[in-house]
Amino acid sequence: MTERAKLELSAQHEWEIYVEHPWVPQLFALTTRPPIAPRMMAYTDWRMRAVDGIGLDFETMVRAAIMVSVHTQSAALSLAREMHAKDTREHWLGVRSAKLQEVFDAGELTMIARFGAESVQASEPASIFEFGLQRLLDGVAELIPE
Template identity: 55%
Template structure:
């Protein structure tokens, strides 16, 4: 079945005339803008070619180990596009990732990317899949359901520590990315509690609860990274600069417990410490569930 050249959606075959290339006027207009931009870039490149002739000759004489400045179309593939998208997200945040920025980074036309990635949503799925695929859970894993669930939570937390933007793609959603490597975490957790006389639906809930908790706990990491990048101040520096405003707010609101906050409480509220505290309390709750009458220990 033919698909839209811009978004990858399935197209209805034409009853007569030329086969359709786009699913909507929006996709047709988008394709036109991309073609115009690529044509302008090509024209600009031609205009500077005479001035760059000497540089090209010098480049030809460069050592064979020199890194090329552009990616030949023959070398362009989906893994390279996804890897570049992940690098952009790591450096500038996931909101800064776009097909145009990826194309600029690789020095190729935007339309070239759509031969390998159908849409931005597909790109998000592929980014999630690549990052989770780089950190698979071990088989068979440690002994005991608790050790396994704890390991899976820590491995996922490590992903969000390394790639803080990732939680913005997977956290707190009923429409998770289509990623087999992400789904493998859910499957692994279900197998960790299998054999304890839990019904299938409850095993699903346990596995998803673990993932949802870790993802929710990781969201502050993403926003803290964004804030630090924008303000060039860490959370500690921000708090130190806002001490007078914090005291005024707390005293005006008559919050006797919050007014006792000090360095120890501030440290306890760090995302990593909240994650540790919540993880053990959640595992305690699962232990209580498995200890109920009729459940295997």
């Protein structure tokens, strides 16, 4: 398994924890200090081992491991808010469609006015998590010496 695949797998496993337990990322949001939670610390350790021996200094390995986790936690916070919402995104948008159309018709928010079903799907927390994770992993790959 490649270093990238290991980092991706660790993030996917962490994401699954947050999907099953949406309150967990909210705990991390309350502090800037890492939790003394062996199972959560295991993901950081796993990520660091995934990139050990490929030419990165230890501090870069620390940053890469934490960066993947911070991204995962951030996306999971949005997911938790969605899971606790009283209605679906579709219903929320439907109820506000007249006001949204009014804003769009003003012609000032030309990019936002282009939003459609695919754009709404692209803005879902799981989509943002996956997109961001791939970009982060692309960036880590650039750090690896030839």
